[in-house]
Amino acid sequence: MYKVTINGLDVEVEQGATVFEAAEKAGIYIPTLCYHPDLPTFGGCRVCMVEADGKIVTACRAPVTDGMVVKTDTEEVRKVRLTNVELILASHHKDCQSCSRNNTCKLQEVSAFVGINQDRMRQIRRSVEPVKPDDSNPFFHRDFTRCILCGICIRTCQEINGVAAIDFAFRGFHTKVSVLGDKPLKDSQCESCGECLVRCPTGALYLAEPAVAEREVESVCTYCGVGCGIKLGVRGDRVIKVEGNRDNQVNRGDLCVKGRFGFGFINHPDRLTKPLIKKDGIFVKTSWDEALDFIVDKMSDIKARHGADSLGGISSARCTNEENYLFQKLFRAMGTNNVDHCARL
Amino acid sequence: MIQKFDTIEKEALEALEKEQNNDIPQIYVGCATCGNATGAQSVVQTIKNKLKKEDFKAEIKEVGCIGMCFAEVLVDVIKPGQPRVSYHGVTPEIAEEIVESYVINDDHRPDLALGYFGEGGPEDVERIDAGDVFKNQQRVILKNCGVIDPENINEYIARGGYRGLAEALEMKQEDIIGVLKDSGLRGRGGAGFPAGRKWESCLKPQADQKYVICNADEGDPGAFMDRSVLEGDPHSVIEGMIIAGYTIGSSKGYFYVRAEYPLAIKRLRRAIAQAKEKNLLGENILGTGFNFELEIFQGAGAFVCGESTALVMSIEGNRGWPKPLPRPRTTEEGLWGKPTLLNNVKTFSVVPQILSKGAEWFRGIGTEGSPGTAVFALTGKINRSGLIEVPMGIELDKIIHEIGGGILDDRKFKAVQTGGPSGGCLPEDKLHLSVDFDTLLEAGSMMGSGGMVVIDETTCMVDVARYFLDFTFEESCGQCVPCRQGTQQMLEVLNDICEGRGREGDIEHLLELGDAIIKGSICGLGQTAPNPVLSTIQYFQDEYEAHIKDHTCPALVCKNLIVYHIDEEKCTACGRCRKACPVEAISGEKKVPHKIDQELCTKCGICFQECPERFSAVERLTGKENLAAAARGRLTDV
Numbered sequence: 001m002y003k004v005t006i007n008g009l010d011v012e013v014e015q016g017a018t019v020f021e022a023a024e025k026a027g028i029y030i031p032t033l034c035y036h037p038d039l040p041t042f043g044g045c046r047v048c049m050v051e052a053d054g055k056i057v058t059a060c061r062a063p064v065t066d067g068m069v070v071k072t073d074t075e076e077v078r079k080v081r082l083t084n085v086e087l088i089l090a091s092h093h094k095d096c097q098s099c100s101r102n103n104t105c106k107l108q109e110v111s112a113f114v115g116i117n118q119d120r121m122r123q124i125r126r127s128v129e130p131v132k133p134d135d136s137n138p139f140f141h142r143d144f145t146r147c148i149l150c151g152i153c154i155r156t157c158q159e160i161n162g163v164a165a166i167d168f169a170f171r172g173f174h175t176k177v178s179v180l181g182d183k184p185l186k187d188s189q190c191e192s193c194g195e196c197l198v199r200c201p202t203g204a205l206y207l208a209e210p211a212v213a214e215r216e217v218e219s220v221c222t223y224c225g226v227g228c229g230i231k232l233g234v235r236g237d238r239v240i241k242v243e244g245n246r247d248n249q250v251n252r253g254d255l256c257v258k259g260r261f262g263f264g265f266i267n268h269p270d271r272l273t274k275p276l277i278k279k280d281g282i283f284v285k286t287s288w289d290e291a292l293d294f295i296v297d298k299m300s301d302i303k304a305r306h307g308a309d310s311l312g313g314i315s316s317a318r319c320t321n322e323e324n325y326l327f328q329k330l331f332r333a334m335g336t337n338n339v340d341h342c343a344r345l
Numbered sequence: 346m347i348q349k350f351d352t353i354e355k356e357a358l359e360a361l362e363k364e365q366n367n368d369i370p371q372i373y374v375g376c377a378t379c380g381n382a383t384g385a386q387s388v389v390q391t392i393k394n395k396l397k398k399e400d401f402k403a404e405i406k407e408v409g410c411i412g413m414c415f416a417e418v419l420v421d422v423i424k425p426g427q428p429r430v431s432y433h434g435v436t437p438e439i440a441e442e443i444v445e446s447y448v449i450n451d452d453h454r455p456d457l458a459l460g461y462f463g464e465g466g467p468e469d470v471e472r473i474d475a476g477d478v479f480k481n482q483q484r485v486i487l488k489n490c491g492v493i494d495p496e497n498i499n500e501y502i503a504r505g506g507y508r509g510l511a512e513a514l515e516m517k518q519e520d521i522i523g524v525l526k527d528s529g530l531r532g533r534g535g536a537g538f539p540a541g542r543k544w545e546s547c548l549k550p551q552a553d554q555k556y557v558i559c560n561a562d563e564g565d566p567g568a569f570m571d572r573s574v575l576e577g578d579p580h581s582v583i584e585g586m587i588i589a590g591y592t593i594g595s596s597k598g599y600f601y602v603r604a605e606y607p608l609a610i611k612r613l614r615r616a617i618a619q620a621k622e623k624n625l626l627g628e629n630i631l632g633t634g635f636n637f638e639l640e641i642f643q644g645a646g647a648f649v650c651g652e653s654t655a656l657v658m659s660i661e662g663n664r665g666w667p668k669p670l671p672r673p674r675t676t677e678e679g680l681w682g683k684p685t686l687l688n689n690v691k692t693f694s695v696v697p698q699i700l701s702k703g704a705e706w707f708r709g710i711g712t713e714g715s716p717g718t719a720v721f722a723l724t725g726k727i728n729r730s731g732l733i734e735v736p737m738g739i740e741l742d743k744i745i746h747e748i749g750g751g752i753l754d755d756r757k758f759k760a761v762q763t764g765g766p767s768g769g770c771l772p773e774d775k776l777h778l779s780v781d782f783d784t785l786l787e788a789g790s791m792m793g794s795g796g797m798v799v800i801d802e803t804t805c806m807v808d809v810a811r812y813f814l815d816f817t818f819e820e821s822c823g824q825c826v827p828c829r830q831g832t833q834q835m836l837e838v839l840n841d842i843c844e845g846r847g848r849e850g851d852i853e854h855l856l857e858l859g860d861a862i863i864k865g866s867i868c869g870l871g872q873t874a875p876n877p878v879l880s881t882i883q884y885f886q887d888e889y890e891a892h893i894k895d896h897t898c899p900a901l902v903c904k905n906l907i908v909y910h911i912d913e914e915k916c917t918a919c920g921r922c923r924k925a926c927p928v929e930a931i932s933g934e935k936k937v938p939h940k941i942d943q944e945l946c947t948k949c950g951i952c953f954q955e956c957p958e959r960f961s962a963v964e965r966l967t968g969k970e971n972l973a974a975a976a977r978g979r980l981t982d983v
């Protein structure tokens with residue numbers, strides 16, 4: 001364990017911890033923009049600057065040394081951080097009111113912390129390049145004028161989803177997050193998992209349909225056997241969004257496109273809520289008991305007339321391992337090995 | 346092993362003797378990029394044709410840049426038993442005359458000659474190496490440039506080349522490092538890091554592979570020192586790299602050369618092939634069992650890729666982004682994660698000489714803290730621009746007034762800019778300063794990799810700062826906020842100041858920005874980008890203030906702050922300005938003083954140049970009142 005003194009407070013941290021982690025442990029806030037606990041560090045935003053043993057370092061990357069003395073609020077630190085945030089705002093969209101992240105925005109949080117004020121901003125030349133948002137993806141859109149180039153989306157796509165659909169393109173002030181060939185997102189490798197969206201610290205990535213829930217209900221995604229933990233966001237009696245449940249050990253909050261965005265069926269008018277049996281050429285709603293009896297009768301009949309091997313079962317990827325196990329047991333018990341799975345078809 | 350080299354050397358000398366017939370005149374044509382750009386290739390062709398036509402025998406040789414770029418195309422003639430006579434500004438027509446008069450006959454044409462080198466030249470032309478240009482110079486790194494045929498390895502060997510390598514291969518690795526340390530050699534890539542220490546920290550780590558990289562990215566605007574060395578003396582760099590490979594235990598080296606240097610790349614390729622042929626490169630070098638391969642990697646020309654970690658990323662096929670601290674040292678984990686030695690072209694090229702002549706010799710040149718020489722690309726408002734090499738410690742003044750021949754058109758000196766976009770501007774009262782790594786840094790500029798731009802009274806200092814900021818703004822890699830956003834912000838403010846939109850508080854704003862960019866940026870590009878602004882504010886704050894407060898550009902450069910006006914008293918109605926104006930903004934007829942319509946005028950300045958000097962009726966005015974009067978269309982009121 002290393003002993004570190006931060007603003008006069010002593011804290012012990014593991015060897016290899018960063019200054020940021022040490023400060024976190026000591027309960028001291030250090031502003032960050034490009035840091036994300038799920039991801040490797042980047043070091044580009046430079047707002048986490050602190051003084052460590054007399055030198056200005058980025059807290060998110062600098063490892064602590066034993067006996068290190070850290071100061072997070074010297075005049076020099078304050079000035080550098082403030083100017084940095086002012087510079088980010090200089091080419092940032094001006095209108096927070098129209099932004100999906102108003103009030104939950106990391107840039108707003110950091111701006112308030114470093115002390116952005118109107119008098120100083122008046123000296124700043126503002127220039128926001130008017131770029132049209134990319135609304136090609138049906139689930140979420142990208143507004144480049146609200147992007148702070150923290151690279152969190154890029155690292156997420158690379159490290160969490162392993163797809164690497166996006167990367168930095170162009171250079172200097174003209175740098176932007178882009179897919180290969182600077183095409184719309186829909187024409188890329190992007191799988192629309194939305195992992196980047198949930199980590200974006202600003203309103204640069206935003207839901208195509210804004211959705212703030214009244215209440216949350218914990219559940220499990222029914223799309224596949226992975227069984228990711230989810231939180232359903234509910235308004236009235238409608239499910240309006242799905243978030244990954246970070247406390248769930250199966251997926252630790254990560255979701256795929258189906259789990260995150262494919263919830264429209266829940267409240268869809270076409271959704272079947274009862275089994276249907278075709279009577280006189282028309283599907284008629286019925287009870288589960290009647291439906292199951294009907295199936296058992298038909299299957300027994302087929303088996304009796306043509307033998308067990310004229311039966312076969314196709315299981316679903318939406319079932320769990322256990323369910324699939326039971327399913328094949330069932331068919332073997334009926335006397336056939338004809339069991340298959342939708343993922344093979 | 347030394348015997349093996351002795352044999353190679355002997356063979357080289359013999360081959361040269363056979364190739365070279367010293368009984369006939371030798372003609373050298375400066376065919377580096379500077380020469381070629383001024384037409385050297387057609388001069389070579391003309392000389393060849395002429396010789397053929399006259400059926401006269403002479404050796405013609407394409408050599409590198411000797412540094413007198415102001416005088417290109419340069420043709421030198423050495424006749425048996427005569428000193429080398431230099432001709433400047435040679436065109437194909439002049440070339441024919443030279444061949445006719447001096448090569449074939451005996452008239453050395455003092456009207457065309459620039460001068461001669463060495464002893465015993467004709468009295469009616471100047472001795473160049475004793476004149477202002479050369480007497481203050483000392484050629485160490487450039488000693489072969491413009492003197493040997495860079496495409497012939499034998500010429501390099503004949504001038505002592507590859508002996509340093511042969512000697513190094515007999516030495517212990519630690520001893521080579523010892524010599525480098527004793528020599529005090531500091532890296533010529535800009536930062537001046539001690540080379541011996543760098544090599545040592547690359548020797549230490551154990552690894553199955555290590556790499557040597559020569560940084561030939563040379564991205565500073567106006568800098569061409571490294572290019573000249575590669576074009577004029579490629580073997581010296583190759584030799585230095587082989588020695589480095591042997592010293593640190595590496596078998597593979599890379600040249601990182603920008604693709605805009607095709608001639609340098611061609612010459613390097615050829616030189617590598619020749620060195621291999623002679624067993625000075627490749628497998629089992631000189632029978633010692635030491636193997637070393639060299640590969641050329643062409644960079645795409647991003648300035649930031651000259652930064653060591655970005656350069657490594659670029660060779661690895663990644664985006665050329667510098668790695669933020671904390672990061673492993675390149676000498677321990679560089680290219681492909683292996684220990685890597687990265688030095689500048691000039692650093693490598695001087696190593697062989699240090700090894701063959703000794704650390705003491707090198708220490709004897711330059712200053713205590715910065716031994717050796719400095720190579721500069723001297724440009725700007727100066728009479729003799731070009732590539733120069735001076736001992737460290739020389740005064741700035743000597744470079745500008747003696748070597749450079751003073752300010753163009755006898756105008757007043759204002760400042761000298763060194764270190765390119767990372768450096769700063771120094772005013773007249775700093776001209777006594779010694780040129781070395783530490784002194785320049787202390788004064789707010791830096792050595793950099795060797796650009797030196799001379800600025801005179803007709804140059805606006807705010808505009809100069811803007812020029813450099815525009816460069817760093819364009820070249821910022823975009824990774825970190827202070828540099829990506831900060832250079833843009835500074836540039837916007839400078840644009841505003843130059844265009845009459847400066848605001849009160851802008852100077853303080855610039856100073857604050859500069860401070861935050863220097864402290865906050867990831868790499869040297871951002872960390873030095875504010876220097877041109879900060880140093881011009883430090884020494885020329887009054888010019889900034891004049892722009893901001895009075896809308897006055899004292900140097901009469903910033904277009905938005907000047908107006909063109911014709912003085913009615915002086916105007917003789919000659920009509921020259923009227924005819925010359927490209928937008929027909931000037932009205933007037935015979936005997937009626939001419940007038941400029943300010944609405945139409947684009948401030949191109951042509952009328953100002955056209956008005957005959959004896960009238961000097963067209964004037965440039967600046968300042969709030971003049972601008973306001975011009976806007977009202979009543980400039981004559983003021």
Ligand SMILES: Cc1cc2nc3c(=O)[nH]c(=O)nc-3n(C[C@H](O)[C@H](O)[C@H](O)COP(=O)(O)O)c2cc1C
Binds near residue numbers: 535650652794869
């Ligand atoms: C933005 C930037 C550009 C650079 N460009 C060059 C270059 O073109 N050539 C060079 O030799 N060094 C350049 N350097 C310096 C290199 O990072 C490195 O220090 C140098 O190549 C080391 O060689 P030396 O020790 O021989 O000087 C640059 C540095 C920075 C920060």
Ligand code: SF4
Binds near residue numbers: 105146202
């Ligand atoms: S991302 Fe949105 S909320 Fe955040 S600062 Fe920008 S505009 Fe405002």
Ligand code: SF4
Binds near residue numbers: 156161164193194
């Ligand atoms: S949605 Fe998923 S796949 Fe698409 S860019 Fe974001 S992280 Fe990558």
Ligand code: SF4
Binds near residue numbers: 148199205
């Ligand atoms: S889109 Fe969001 S996460 Fe991606 S770089 Fe921009 S601000 Fe960062």
Ligand code: SF4
Binds near residue numbers: 226
């Ligand atoms: S469909 Fe996607 S989100 Fe749902 S359980 Fe499977 S992997 Fe998880």
Ligand code: SF4
Binds near residue numbers: 649821822828870872
């Ligand atoms: S200082 Fe500039 S060039 Fe260097 S890493 Fe930062 S943005 Fe890139």
Ligand code: SF4
Binds near residue numbers: 945
């Ligand atoms: S400055 Fe150019 S445009 Fe203006 S009057 Fe003179 S010649 Fe015409």
Ligand code: FES
Binds near residue numbers: 060
């Ligand atoms: S949070 Fe540390 S550099 Fe961005």
